[in-house]
Amino acid sequence: MAEDSLGDPACGGMDGRQDPVLSSGGFNFPEYELPELNTHAFHVAAFGELWRGRLRGEGDLSLKEPPAPALPGAGGVSDSGSEDAAVARDLGCSLETAAELRAVCGLDKLKCLQEGEDPEVIPENTDLVTLGVRKRLLKHREETLTIDRPCRQETFAYEMESHAIGKKPENSADMIEEGELILSHKEHKPYQTMLVLGSQKLTELRDSICCVSDLQIGGEFSNTPDQAPENISKDLYKSAFFYFEGTFYNDKRYPECRDLSRTIIEWSESHDRGYGKFHTAKMEDFTFNDLYIKVGFPYLYCHQGDCEHVVVITDIRLVHHDDCLDKTLYPLLIKKHWLWTRKCFVCKMFTARWVTNNDSFAPQDPCFFCDVCFRMLHYDAEGNKLGEFLAYPYVDPGTFN
Amino acid sequence: MGSSAGLKDDCEALLSRFQEMDSVRFEDFTELWRSMKFGTIFCGRMRNLEKNTFTKEALTSAWRYFLPPYTFQIRVGALYLLYGLYNTQLCQPKQKIRVALKDWDEILKFQQDLINAQHFDAAYIFRRLRLDRAFHFTAMPKLLSYRMKKKMQRTEITEEFKDPNDRVMKLITSDVLEEMMNVHDHYQRMKHVISADKSNPEKSLNLIKDDFFDNIKNIVLEHQQWHKDRKNPPLKLKVKGGEEKIERNSQQSERCERAESLAKIKSKAFSVVVQASKSRRHRQVKVDFSDSESSQVQTKTTRKRRNKETLKPAGRKVSSRDRGDMQNLHKEDKSLSLSMPVVTEEDEENESFSETEFTAPKRRRKQRTKS
Numbered sequence: 001m002a003e004d005s006l007g008d009p010a011c012g013g014m015d016g017r018q019d020p021v022l023s024s025g026g027f028n029f030p031e032y033e034l035p036e037l038n039t040h041a042f043h044v045a046a047f048g049e050l051w052r053g054r055l056r057g058e059g060d061l062s063l064k065e066p067p068a069p070a071l072p073g074a075g076g077v078s079d080s081g082s083e084d085a086a087v088a089r090d091l092g093c094s095l096e097t098a099a100e101l102r103a104v105c106g107l108d109k110l111k112c113l114q115e116g117e118d119p120e121v122i123p124e125n126t127d128l129v130t131l132g133v134r135k136r137l138l139k140h141r142e143e144t145l146t147i148d149r150p151c152r153q154e155t156f157a158y159e160m161e162s163h164a165i166g167k168k169p170e171n172s173a174d175m176i177e178e179g180e181l182i183l184s185h186k187e188h189k190p191y192q193t194m195l196v197l198g199s200q201k202l203t204e205l206r207d208s209i210c211c212v213s214d215l216q217i218g219g220e221f222s223n224t225p226d227q228a229p230e231n232i233s234k235d236l237y238k239s240a241f242f243y244f245e246g247t248f249y250n251d252k253r254y255p256e257c258r259d260l261s262r263t264i265i266e267w268s269e270s271h272d273r274g275y276g277k278f279h280t281a282k283m284e285d286f287t288f289n290d291l292y293i294k295v296g297f298p299y300l301y302c303h304q305g306d307c308e309h310v311v312v313i314t315d316i317r318l319v320h321h322d323d324c325l326d327k328t329l330y331p332l333l334i335k336k337h338w339l340w341t342r343k344c345f346v347c348k349m350f351t352a353r354w355v356t357n358n359d360s361f362a363p364q365d366p367c368f369f370c371d372v373c374f375r376m377l378h379y380d381a382e383g384n385k386l387g388e389f390l391a392y393p394y395v396d397p398g399t400f401n
Numbered sequence: 402m403g404s405s406a407g408l409k410d411d412c413e414a415l416l417s418r419f420q421e422m423d424s425v426r427f428e429d430f431t432e433l434w435r436s437m438k439f440g441t442i443f444c445g446r447m448r449n450l451e452k453n454t455f456t457k458e459a460l461t462s463a464w465r466y467f468l469p470p471y472t473f474q475i476r477v478g479a480l481y482l483l484y485g486l487y488n489t490q491l492c493q494p495k496q497k498i499r500v501a502l503k504d505w506d507e508i509l510k511f512q513q514d515l516i517n518a519q520h521f522d523a524a525y526i527f528r529r530l531r532l533d534r535a536f537h538f539t540a541m542p543k544l545l546s547y548r549m550k551k552k553m554q555r556t557e558i559t560e561e562f563k564d565p566n567d568r569v570m571k572l573i574t575s576d577v578l579e580e581m582m583n584v585h586d587h588y589q590r591m592k593h594v595i596s597a598d599k600s601n602p603e604k605s606l607n608l609i610k611d612d613f614f615d616n617i618k619n620i621v622l623e624h625q626q627w628h629k630d631r632k633n634p635p636l637k638l639k640v641k642g643g644e645e646k647i648e649r650n651s652q653q654s655e656r657c658e659r660a661e662s663l664a665k666i667k668s669k670a671f672s673v674v675v676q677a678s679k680s681r682r683h684r685q686v687k688v689d690f691s692d693s694e695s696s697q698v699q700t701k702t703t704r705k706r707r708n709k710e711t712l713k714p715a716g717r718k719v720s721s722r723d724r725g726d727m728q729n730l731h732k733e734d735k736s737l738s739l740s741m742p743v744v745t746e747e748d749e750e751n752e753s754f755s756e757t758e759f760t761a762p763k764r765r766r767k768q769r770t771k772s
Contacts, residue, residue, distance in 0.1 A: 030501070
């Protein structure tokens with residue numbers, strides 16, 4: 001197969017220089033580096049090219065609904081006739097053979113259930129091991145559960161996975177192009193999996209990662225509880241970087257963004273620590289198509305100075321007509337860990353918004369309160385502070401549920 | 402989860418019955434499919450999420466059998482199985498079959514083979530799957546998330562679905578034979594040309610046997626025939642004790658794989674033996690085959706002259722005799738009494754198991770007194 005010579009992958013803004021050290025020239029064929037764990041590094045766009053070069057446009061890559069096969073016997077004769085002609089052409093057989101194939105290989109040949117049989121019911125005399133296992137499981141559920149329905153987490157997970165399937169954009173300009181690549185991006189702590197398009201910039205992914213540390217509000221507010229601070233950490237500390245394959249991609253969109261990776265680079269260069277040369281780049285100049293990455297290999301996303309998340313690209317594939325086709329919905333969240341929110345200690349109903357330390361009123365340190373209970377307990381009707389305590393606004397990680 | 406083990410058993414049950422039918426026709430497959438009611442594998446009130454996961458697993462299990470090193474028949478069976486599973490699944494929208502880039506070329510080659518061999522139903526099925534856009538074109542076959550903690554499940558290759566490991570046939574393919582014939586003819590012609598007497602080449606140029614090429618051909622054909630004979634009777638035996646033998650073998654395969662790999666390492670260390678000069682022939686180092694338990698010699702020597710193939714641990718010899726599995730025993734190992742054609746050679750001592758090149762045989766042949 002042709003080994004792609006990359007030339008200069010498109011990376012606007014930079015002077016065309018890409019990471020020179022990494023993946024050996026043009027070998028962009030994903031192969032295991034550590035078996036079953038991760039691949040060696042390859043260039044995403046080149047990988048896409050390798051696939052697109054091997055597939056036919058309308059047949060494999062198109063995002064329109066595929067034509068349904070003409071059923072044997074049903075449908076107009078002309079439909080089946082032209083289909084037979086296509087079959088005969090592709091397979092190199094005669095028209096009669098093609099018609100025969102259509103009959104022999106029809107879907108009706110695979111029917112195992114009679115008319116009227118419910119696909120939900122396991123048939124009685126079955127040899128299949130899988131069904132045996134399932135039957136036992138169902139019986140167990142019948143015996144032990146009063147109400148058999150999916151639990152909240154399961155419904156939530158299923159909804160996340162499928163909520164965007166098949167969504168078409170209203171504005172056709174938002175339509176994904178054929179041959180676009182979809183990367184599956186898994187982040188740890190908080191566990192979430194996002195689908196991101198190859199043509200999207202790294203900054204778009206950065207913006208869509210919800211981390212609770214972004215919402216933290218710094219400062220002690222026991223004396224001024226009403227002063228709801230406008231500035232959350234996300235607005236104050238805008239720096240962030242991604243680390244992929246020896247390059248730190250820093251967010252430099254705003255003037256206050258700093259290069260967080262400089263510390264690391266300086267540290268690594270100060271002594272011979274055994275790491276290769278690190279590079280820096282601007283996050284906003286790169287799309288996912290421009291990257292060299294290993295599938296299945298852990299990389300890093302760092303923001304707020306020291307809040308670090310391990311990120312793994314779990315999968316790359318070509319877009320399919322059943323996927324969500326609305327560009328604006330990407331990066332798309334498809335899997336999220338359900339986090340139990342911390343409730344107010346007093347009412348046990350609302351999510352905690354305040355946390356106190358050294359609180360004479362509180363039975364434990366630290367103690368969590370919702371807004372109403374907090375004010376009721378710690379302030380009198382005029383709003384004067386009662387007792388001694390330190391109070392901080394609290395953002396629960398489960399806020400994103 | 403229990404379902405994945407169950408899936409593997411069911412797929413293998415279906416595929417081994419298909420293999421026994423000795424046919425690659427879709428009609429035969431659908432007969433089996435309907436008799437096993439395989440389409441009901443999705444029944445049973447699975448909730449949505451479970452349905453998705455199970456279907457994905459089912460497609461992945463079936464997919465494994467579609468790629469090499471499985472035999473042609475198994476691969477066609479796997480294709481039919483994929484078609485069946487894809488179309489009988491209950492998920493809406495349908496779960497897709499993942500294809501990795503590295504496998505796609507192999508698959509296209511397979512498709513071309515099907516068309517060339519005029520297995521139109523299989524080719525039609527594949528074409529149908531492709532038109533229905535049943536595939537997801539991915540980087541790697543499964544999602545990778547660097548899970549170091551979970552024990553990596555060793556994907557065991559079901560031995561009886563594989564072609565027996567025939568190193569002889571792998572080396573002496575028909576291309577090689579043809580080329581050898583051409584070279585031989587060319588060589589003969591050259592000899593004629595450069596000799597003084599145009600009709601008879603010089604006696605001094607008689608360095609090889611003239612009928613050497615025919616000999617090779619005959620030996621290879623004999624070998625092929627032996628292979629076929631060995632395969633066929635076991636098929637009938639399979640029908641009887643089919644299931645328990647499959648199970649026994651899969652259990653043994655893991656043990657044997659390990660034993661085999663140990664033996665391979667050993668043999669590699671010991672098999673490289675220097676050919677002693679003629680004066681020291683009496684002190685030629687021989688590789689020891691007396692240990693029939695674990696001795697496995699993989700050699701790359703003069704395959705043309707004998708059927709030297711890999712030995713398998715004797716532990717399996719019982720089952721292999723019954724099932725005629727992929728075991729090609731070393732002919733020198735007389736303790737394993739299989740019905741193997743023994744090609745007698747004279748100069749056995751000199752044929753030590755050095756990893757000789759292609760050119761070495763020419764030198765040895767000089768020593769043979771008769772063919």
